[in-house]
Structures are given as C-alpha cells and as structure tokens.
Amino acid sequence: MAQPERVADTSVEQEKPRGSTPGLISRVRRSIWREPWPQDDRGRKRLILNDLILHLHAPTVPKRALQLTYSYGLGLLAVLLFAVLGFTGMLLVFVYTPTTDQAYASVLELRSQVWIGALVRNMHHWSGNLLLIASVxxxxxxxxxxAFHPPREFNWLLGLSLLLLVALSNFTGYLMPWDQLAYWATTISTSMLSYIPVVGESIREFFIGGPEVGEFTLRTFFAFHIAVLPPLMLIITSYHLWRVRKDSFSLPRALDEPPPNRRKLERVTTVPHLVNLEIGFGLLALVLLIAWSTWVDAPLENAANPAHPPNPAKAAWYFMGFQELLLHFHPAFVTVAIPGLAALGLLLLPYLDPDPRPEQDVVGIWFRSRRGRRLAALNLVLGVVVTAGWVVLDEYWLDLPALLPFLPTAVSNGFIPVGAMVGVLAVYYWWLRRRGITRSERNLALFTLLFMAFVTLTVVGVFFRGENMALVLPWNR
Ligand code: HEM
Structure with missing residues (x-):
C-alpha cells in the first residue's frame, strides 16, 4: 500500500541548540503546527495543506474512488453550497431587517443601493434552491x-435529516423578502398544516403565531433561518462527513463484478490526487454559480398585501407536489398518511433493502444489475405516464365524492382511492417477487415509480396549473 507523502527530513528546520530561546514568530508557528517547520516553500505548503485536509480525508484513497461518474461530486457540491449560503447569509443580515414594515424595503435597498448587494442576494437565493436539488x-x-447498504445505514439516516433541514431552511427563507410571492406561498404551505386532523389548527397557529402570517411569523422564521437551522446543519453535516470516512466510501463496480478486496486495491495519496479534483470541481461550480447569479435575478414581486391573494396562489415549487395532491385526495391523507408512509419507507429502507446473502451484495453497481436497469427505466416511464393520466382523469371525469355522496369525503376521497393505490402497489410488488426479482430490485422499481409520480405532480403543479388551479397548458397561463 502506498504511504502518504511525507515532508523530506533534509528540508526541515533544525532544532535550535539547547539554551537558545525561539523567537516569537517561531513560537506562534509551533503552537499551530507542532511538526518541525520545513525550510523550503513546497514543504511548508504541503505541511499546512496536509494538516487541514487529513482531518477530513484519510491519507490515501482507493484510486477507483476518484471516478467522477460515480459520485458526480454531488456531496461535495452540497458542502460547497452550504458554505456559500453561510457566507452570503452573513453578509445579508447586515442590511436585511426582519420586520413586516421594513423587510421588503431592506431587500429593495440591498438590490439597488448596496455594493454587490444584488449579486449576494442572488447567490444566496440560487444556492438555497440548488442545495435542495443537489441533496435530492x-x-x-x-x-x-x-451505497446506503451496511455499513452506511446510519449515514443514510443522517442524510435524510439533512434533507429535511435543507427543505426547512428554504421554506423559512422564502418568507424573508415579504413580497406577494413570499407571503402567499407561506400562507398556502402553513395552511396545509391545519388539515392535520384534530391538532392541525393548533400546530399551524403555533408556528405562525396567530390566525394569519404576520409580524410574529416573520420574526420566528428569521430566528429559525439564521440561528437554529444552520447550526443544526453544521453539526449534522460534520457528523455525516465523519461517518463517510469511518464507514469508508463505497466503491464503483461494473455489472457482475464481484465486491473488490479493499486490501488489494491500488491506492493514491489524498494530496494531491483527491484534493486537486475537489478544488477543480469546487472552483468550476463557484464560477458557474457566480455567472448564473450575475445574469439571473432572484424573484421579487410587489410588497406583501394580505388583502389581495394572487390567483393562483401557489406554495414554493418544492411543496407543489403536496399542493397538487390536495386537489385529488382528502387533506388528512395528504398531510399525514402519504408523507408519513413515505418517511417511514425511507427511514426503514437501509434496514430492509439489503439481501444478507454475500453473493447478492450490489453496493457500487449502478441500478444493482442489468435487470435493475431495465426496471428503473420501465418504472420511470410508468411513474410519469400513470400519474399524468390519473391527474387528467381525476380533473375531468372522476369525482368520487359525487359518485359516493352517502360516504364522508374522508372515505370517498381518502380511504378508497389511497387504499386502492396501496393495494395496486402491493400486488405489483408481489407480482415482481413471483417473477424471481430480488428484494433490492423490487424496492428500486417501487422507489422509482413513486419518486417519478411525485416529480410529475410537482411539474403539473408548477407549470400546468393556472387561474383557480385549473389545468392549463404552460403557454396559455
Ligand atoms: C446537505 C446535505 C448533504 C451533504 C452536505 C452531504 C455530503 C456528503 C458528502 C461530501 C459525501 C461523500 C462524497 C459523495 O458521496 O459525494 C456524502 C456521502 C454520503 N451521503 Fe451525503 N450529504 C448530504 C445529504 C445526504 C442525503 C439526503 C443522503 C441520503 C438520504 C445522504 C447519504 C449519504 C451516504 C449514505 C453517503 C456515503 C456514500 C458512499 O459511501 O458512497 N447524504 N455525503
């Protein structure tokens, strides 16, 4: 196994003879870097860099871990965006004022009066959206x-909690500009909470601090946005990265290739091989983000007016899948049953998915197998087509509450359609099993189907809903 590069002994500062006292600069330096201080420029750079980087990474990594078509640098991109959000957010608080009568004006001031204020705001806005996309x-x-199979099950759970925090950070940040978009998106999203049976209204009022979105809501969301969510994310991200190191990074494998023997793998030193890749990728992402933020402004509508709701009033794009579901199912199922089942499935997945037989180890193989690839493609198409078809059917022809007027809507528009869908999915799963498809491949099929269904609902909600939330073609809106 190749060893980490070490600083050449000949170039290090020699110990001072006994009796002589080191100078102040030398003492400060030694308090930071305990190792002997190299005399040559290259050695000094290497010492400083190694000291920092080798706390994050192992000194050497398997060469195949560097394959960019495996991780696509998405975790790294998420880390970078989180750092950009922290930095730009820190600058924004110098100008932004979180009160209902000042917030909008302070954003206008930021855009037109403050040096590079618009760029900083744009970067903050786009990084937040991009972080959500990168995390997904x-x-x-x-x-x-x-890659969530053992030993990385717990890191999957940490990842899920990060995803939740990223969504909450975006959601709380959305209100900050206090324009029409912010006010009504927050009103729509928080009103979904009131559909939770029995306790919904109290939960909603607790979060927004009154019957409607107002001063208290803005102040509470601001506090969560800057003082609660970022530190939590920082702690969990650090833990997540530490676990990546402790659990070892999964390695890419070709189809039908047996699991690699880690002891026999070719290794390269982290510095410079991995670090160069990371710096290159990070710089490219940063340049693209700055270019995008220079040309494309973050949206800002007129100041919030609680008396004039826009038509249609829509939630933020990442909640539109839920808003679309509300048009089809009883609200209790949209706010409790469906997200609850989805969250439970995601939480249990790493414990239920892996097959304990060693010959069924599929970690590192894209889509598990040849059959897994076909299943993924098939279910991707199925998820889009079935969902889109069902949205149109439900919009124009199917009206279960009218067909079954003697039943409460929770039954006719909740238990019956949701129960039927769960039943169809269960039969599909059972049918796949009878055809000898492994558990992991079956889960992959179901996950793809449901994920694409949610993506389709989101696309319909964002692009195909016009006045009064009626279905329209995007170019006719
Ligand atoms: C703010 C959000 C997140 C950040 C900053 C982050 C960061 C990272 C980084 C840097 C890596 C190593 C490199 C890579 O795989 O690209 C990683 C790996 C990993 N992440 Fe995340 N992650 C986030 C969200 C998530 C989510 C949502 C999940 C899944 C639910 C997840 C699960 C994992 C797992 C299981 C690994 C190990 C992968 C392997 O060994 O192949 N992470 N993460």
Whole structure:
C-alpha cells in the first residue's frame, strides 16, 4: 500500500541548540503546527495543506474512488453550497431587517443601493434552491448505487435529516423578502398544516403565531433561518462527513463484478490526487454559480398585501407536489398518511433493502444489475405516464365524492382511492417477487415509480396549473 507523502527530513528546520530561546514568530508557528517547520516553500505548503485536509480525508484513497461518474461530486457540491449560503447569509443580515414594515424595503435597498448587494442576494437565493436539488440528486445517487447498504445505514439516516433541514431552511427563507410571492406561498404551505386532523389548527397557529402570517411569523422564521437551522446543519453535516470516512466510501463496480478486496486495491495519496479534483470541481461550480447569479435575478414581486391573494396562489415549487395532491385526495391523507408512509419507507429502507446473502451484495453497481436497469427505466416511464393520466382523469371525469355522496369525503376521497393505490402497489410488488426479482430490485422499481409520480405532480403543479388551479397548458397561463 502506498504511504502518504511525507515532508523530506533534509528540508526541515533544525532544532535550535539547547539554551537558545525561539523567537516569537517561531513560537506562534509551533503552537499551530507542532511538526518541525520545513525550510523550503513546497514543504511548508504541503505541511499546512496536509494538516487541514487529513482531518477530513484519510491519507490515501482507493484510486477507483476518484471516478467522477460515480459520485458526480454531488456531496461535495452540497458542502460547497452550504458554505456559500453561510457566507452570503452573513453578509445579508447586515442590511436585511426582519420586520413586516421594513423587510421588503431592506431587500429593495440591498438590490439597488448596496455594493454587490444584488449579486449576494442572488447567490444566496440560487444556492438555497440548488442545495435542495443537489441533496435530492445525491440521495438518488446513493440509492441507485446501493451505497446506503451496511455499513452506511446510519449515514443514510443522517442524510435524510439533512434533507429535511435543507427543505426547512428554504421554506423559512422564502418568507424573508415579504413580497406577494413570499407571503402567499407561506400562507398556502402553513395552511396545509391545519388539515392535520384534530391538532392541525393548533400546530399551524403555533408556528405562525396567530390566525394569519404576520409580524410574529416573520420574526420566528428569521430566528429559525439564521440561528437554529444552520447550526443544526453544521453539526449534522460534520457528523455525516465523519461517518463517510469511518464507514469508508463505497466503491464503483461494473455489472457482475464481484465486491473488490479493499486490501488489494491500488491506492493514491489524498494530496494531491483527491484534493486537486475537489478544488477543480469546487472552483468550476463557484464560477458557474457566480455567472448564473450575475445574469439571473432572484424573484421579487410587489410588497406583501394580505388583502389581495394572487390567483393562483401557489406554495414554493418544492411543496407543489403536496399542493397538487390536495386537489385529488382528502387533506388528512395528504398531510399525514402519504408523507408519513413515505418517511417511514425511507427511514426503514437501509434496514430492509439489503439481501444478507454475500453473493447478492450490489453496493457500487449502478441500478444493482442489468435487470435493475431495465426496471428503473420501465418504472420511470410508468411513474410519469400513470400519474399524468390519473391527474387528467381525476380533473375531468372522476369525482368520487359525487359518485359516493352517502360516504364522508374522508372515505370517498381518502380511504378508497389511497387504499386502492396501496393495494395496486402491493400486488405489483408481489407480482415482481413471483417473477424471481430480488428484494433490492423490487424496492428500486417501487422507489422509482413513486419518486417519478411525485416529480410529475410537482411539474403539473408548477407549470400546468393556472387561474383557480385549473389545468392549463404552460403557454396559455
Ligand atoms: C446537505 C446535505 C448533504 C451533504 C452536505 C452531504 C455530503 C456528503 C458528502 C461530501 C459525501 C461523500 C462524497 C459523495 O458521496 O459525494 C456524502 C456521502 C454520503 N451521503 Fe451525503 N450529504 C448530504 C445529504 C445526504 C442525503 C439526503 C443522503 C441520503 C438520504 C445522504 C447519504 C449519504 C451516504 C449514505 C453517503 C456515503 C456514500 C458512499 O459511501 O458512497 N447524504 N455525503
């Protein structure tokens, strides 16, 4: 196994003879870097870099871990975006004022009066959105390469909690500009809470601090946005990265290739091989983000007006899948049953998915197997087509509450359609099993189907809903 590069002994500062006292600069330096101080420039750079980087990474990594078409750098991108959000957010609080009569004006001031204020705001806005997208893509990468199988089950759970925090950070940040978009998106999203049976209204009022979104809501969301969620994310991200190191990074494998013997793998030193890749990728991402933020402004509508709701009033794009579901099912199922089942499935997945037989180890193989690839493609299409077809059917022809007027809507528009769907999925799963498809491949099929269904609902909600939330073509909106 190749050893980490070490600083050449000949170039290090020699110990001072006994009796002589080191100078102040030398003492400060030694208090930071305990190792002897190299005399040559290259050695000094290497010492400083190694000291920092080798706390994050192992000194050497398997060469095949550097394959960019495996991780696509998505975890790294998420880390970078989180750092950008922290930095730009820190600058924004110097100008932004979290009160209902000042917030909008302070954002306007930021855009037009403050040097590079618009760029900083744009970067903050786009990084937040991009972080959500990068986290979901990273989750998909981890899922489709089975990288959440043992020993990485717990890191999957940490990842899920990070995803929740990222969504909450975006959600609380959305209100900050206090424009029409922010006010009504938050009103719509928080009103979904009131559909939770029995306790819903109290939960909603607890979060927004009154009957409607107002001063208290803005102040509470601001506090969560800057003082609660970022430190939590920082702690969990650090833990997540530490676990990546402790659990070892999963390695890419070709179809039908047996699991690699880690002891026999070719290794390369982290510095410079991995670090160069990370720096290159990070710089490219940063340049693209700055270019995008220079040309594309973060949205800002007129100041919030609680008396004039827009038509249609929509939630933020990442909640539109739920808002779309509300048009089809009883609210209790949309706010409790469906997200509850989805969350439970995701939480249990790493404990239920892996097959204990060693010959069934699929970690590192994209889509598990040849058959897994076909199943993923088939269910991707199925998820889009069935969901889109069902949205149209439900919009124009199917009206269960009218067909079954003698039943409460919770039954006619909740238990019956949701129960029927769960039943169909269970039969599909059982049918796949009878055809000899492994558990992990069956889960992959179901996950793909449901994920694509949610993506389709989101796309319909964002692009195909016009006035009064009626279905329209995007170019006719
Ligand atoms: C803010 C959000 C997140 C950040 C900053 C983050 C960061 C990272 C980084 C840097 C890596 C190593 C490199 C890579 O795989 O690209 C990693 C690996 C991993 N992440 Fe995340 N992650 C986040 C969200 C998630 C989510 C949502 C999940 C899944 C639910 C997840 C599960 C995992 C797992 C299981 C690994 C190990 C992968 C392997 O060994 O192949 N992470 N993460």
């Amino acid at each position: 893509l990273h989750l998909l990468r981890v899922f489709y390469t089975a």
